Amino acid sequence: MFIHQRRGWEIPERLVTPEHIARGERPTRRMLLAGAGLALLPGAAHAQFSLFGGGTPAAPPKELKPLAATRNARYDGGRPITPEHDATTYNNYYEFSDGKTLYKEAQALPLDPWSIKVTGMVKEPRTIGLEELLKKVSLEERVYRHRCVERWAMTVPWTGFPLADLVRVAEPLGSAKYVVFTTIADQKNMPGLRKSYYPWPYVDGLTIQEAMNELSFLTVGMYGKTAPPQNGAPIRLTTPWKYGFKQVKAIVEVHFTDKRPVSFWEKLASDEYGFWANVNPAVAHPRWSQATESVLGSQEVVPTKIWNGYGEFVASMYDDKKSEKLFV
Ligand SMILES: Nc1nc2c(c(=O)[nH]1)N[C@H]1C(S)=C(S)[C@@H](COP(=O)(O)O)O[C@H]1N2
Ligand SMILES: [Mo]
Numbered sequence: 001m002f003i004h005q006r007r008g009w010e011i012p013e014r015l016v017t018p019e020h021i022a023r024g025e026r027p028t029r030r031m032l033l034a035g036a037g038l039a040l041l042p043g044a045a046h047a048q049f050s051l052f053g054g055g056t057p058a059a060p061p062k063e064l065k066p067l068a069a070t071r072n073a074r075y076d077g078g079r080p081i082t083p084e085h086d087a088t089t090y091n092n093y094y095e096f097s098d099g100k101t102l103y104k105e106a107q108a109l110p111l112d113p114w115s116i117k118v119t120g121m122v123k124e125p126r127t128i129g130l131e132e133l134l135k136k137v138s139l140e141e142r143v144y145r146h147r148c149v150e151r152w153a154m155t156v157p158w159t160g161f162p163l164a165d166l167v168r169v170a171e172p173l174g175s176a177k178y179v180v181f182t183t184i185a186d187q188k189n190m191p192g193l194r195k196s197y198y199p200w201p202y203v204d205g206l207t208i209q210e211a212m213n214e215l216s217f218l219t220v221g222m223y224g225k226t227a228p229p230q231n232g233a234p235i236r237l238t239t240p241w242k243y244g245f246k247q248v249k250a251i252v253e254v255h256f257t258d259k260r261p262v263s264f265w266e267k268l269a270s271d272e273y274g275f276w277a278n279v280n281p282a283v284a285h286p287r288w289s290q291a292t293e294s295v296l297g298s299q300e301v302v303p304t305k306i307w308n309g310y311g312e313f314v315a316s317m318y319d320d321k322k323s324e325k326l327f328v
Contacts, residue, residue, distance in 0.1 A: 059107040062233070064225035069139040069159045075215075077143035078309060079295070079302075082154040084223045086297035091230045092148065093249060094198060094264075095183065095190035106230040108189040109250070114234045118169075120256040121176035128169070130234055134220070136169055137161035141224070142217060147279050147308045148244040153293040158238055159221030164212045166254065172208065176256035180205035181237055181248035199268065204248050205261035205275075206239065207317075215240060215313050218251075241310040243277045273328070278318070279308035280327035 089103050096102040114130040139159055147153045167179065183202035187193055193200050210216060217238040219227060227233040232249030239246050245265050265273035272286050281291045281304035293304045307314055318326055 059104075061107050062111065062229055064228060066225055067139065067159045067221040069141045069221070069224075071141040071143065071157065075142040075144060077145055077155040077157075079145070079155050080298075081143060081157060082295075083297045087154050087156050087222070088228050088231060090152075090296060092150075092244065093192075093230060093232075095185070095192045095200075095202065096230075097192060103228065103230040105191065106228070109184075109186060109229045109233075110189070111229065111234045114252075116235070116251060117253040118256075119253060120180075121173040121258065122256050123171035123173065130220075133166070133169065137165045139220070144215075144217070144238060144240040145308055146238075146240060146244055146247075147293055147304060149273070149277070149285065149290075151288065151290070151293050152296055153302075153304075154296040156222055157224070158217060158219040159224070159227075160217050160219040160235075160238065162214065163206075163216035163218050163237070164214070166218055167208070167211055170254060170256065172256040175258055176208060177258045178205050178207055178256070178260055179211045180253075180255040180257060180261040181251050182253040182255070183248055184250045184252045199264055202248060202264045203261060204237075204246050204263040204265075206246070208256075209317055210239070210314075213314060213317065215310060241278055241307040241314045243279060245273060246277050271328075274325050276318075276321075276324060276326045277328065278314075278326050279304060280306050282306070283327035285328075 090100050091102055091106075092100070093102050093106060096105045115127050116130065116133065117125075117127050119125045139161055141157050141159050143155060143157045145153060145155050172179070180203055184190075185193055185201040192198070206216065217240075219232065219236050219238045220234060221227050222231060227236070229250075232247070235251050236249040237247045237251065245263075260275055262270075263273065263275065266275065279290075284290055290304055292301050294301050305311075318324075
């Protein structure tokens, strides 16, 4: 029997039906959320299997392998860890769907073998196999808070390694100022790529300084196992002081450049999603307040913290950038 279990803070699905899709317009998050007024989230449901009743080729769930890594006590989530089921069945991954319950479709993404192209302003452009890369780094576990620009939040034990380690392996030239991450564009297995109004592939980037910050993390696992495809396996970026959309999933290219990249979301709506996207409760999104966040897997709505609570690690990087739109 199908039971729609809506969380207290979710809004009814019918209020956010993306009508523009039916009308054939180019959707942005602005439009996706417009029907909801200031309501919290685009339509979402917990284990809403019926949504995938037809059409989607069934793929068995990916087998997740245990990943041994010691938890690094320096990074404290500061609140209870989100139940694994919630963090892995409520996702954003537009390559699969504009909705949230895409975990079923995501199982079809082949993850093995995987390699990453290192391109642009580096000593020597090359392709690194993920296995080879993992031999050059050591894995640790970090409990980080995650804050989506849509006002939902979670707390997750990620397994991975500092992004700085990859930057060292890549050997960027001194002239490189930014690092840009690109998600795989798998036409066969990612139905969202057929929506040509989106500027595929999904890209986003950081300054080299941000990339070298100790918080910047490349994630290969969560909850003590390899990450499932819906959360960005086999390797995704995790930058907890920034809104979630900066955290590129399923990375296939790491590009070094001296030009500031324009991200997927910035191409769609530059007034709403900028380059910096640091979390700040005092700076509202053009269409909704960012003062509070809904904690996934609970009924709680809590105040959002500036830098998502990570100011001690990151705030000083922005001292000389006060004229920039740091929080959009
Ligand atoms: N390739 C890709 N990466 C992506 C997204 C996406 O749609 N495609 N969504 C982003 C957004 S908006 C968020 S909040 C996080 C969600 O990560 P999670 O599904 O692990 O919670 O992934 C980010 N990375
Ligand atoms: Mo997000």
